[in-house]
Amino acid sequence: MTTRGHAPDGEDIPSLADTSALREPPATARGARTRAALVAAARVVFERDGYLDSRLTDITAEAACSTGTFYTYFAGKEEIFQAVLEVAQDDMLHPGMPRLDPEDSSPVDVIEASNRAYFEAYKRNAKLMLILDQVAAGDPGFREVRRRRSRAFADRNARAIKDLQDRGLADRTLDPLMAARALSGMVSRMAYYAYALGEDHPLDELVETSTTLWANALKLDRNAR
Structure with a gap:
């Protein structure tokens, strides 16, 4: 069982960034450093000013480089935004969930670890998550x-729930996909209110509440292996 914040290695999760238009990485170490500085600066500006109000001149000023240097690496604001997503999405997709010993871990233990990793990753990327909503509002693609x-x-969480049902550990009357959507959406909205909107909820409280709701909804025994 995993939740939204962690995907197993090799799982086919669509990329958040459209990198098809990005240019080849710079051939020199200096070029790579300059490009990385621009991407880091763009994230600072996007998170500070919002995507719509961000200007290339603000990005170049933050990166301490010229507009001409910017155009050496990127065609415009849309392209560098995709580069920002390319860098950030690995943290959002693989937030560092600890390895658990299957013999000593119950399904609830795994859900708890996944939830904690998701909340921690969301907190690190909360400002960017707001930007994603802003961009999505105006971009159907x-x-x-x-x-x-x-x-x-x-779909991934539904497969995990179905596996628990087949093993007799979870409520078999639930539709796995609908349960996955409801429970994953709950965790996502809890993170949104806590970190994107800035409500003051301790991490441990978020983890404990979300994990208890997952376990209760699926009728999981906390001690079952």
């Missing part, structure tokens, strides 16, 4: 990418 990613995560 980006909305479709997010929809496909959401479906991929839901």
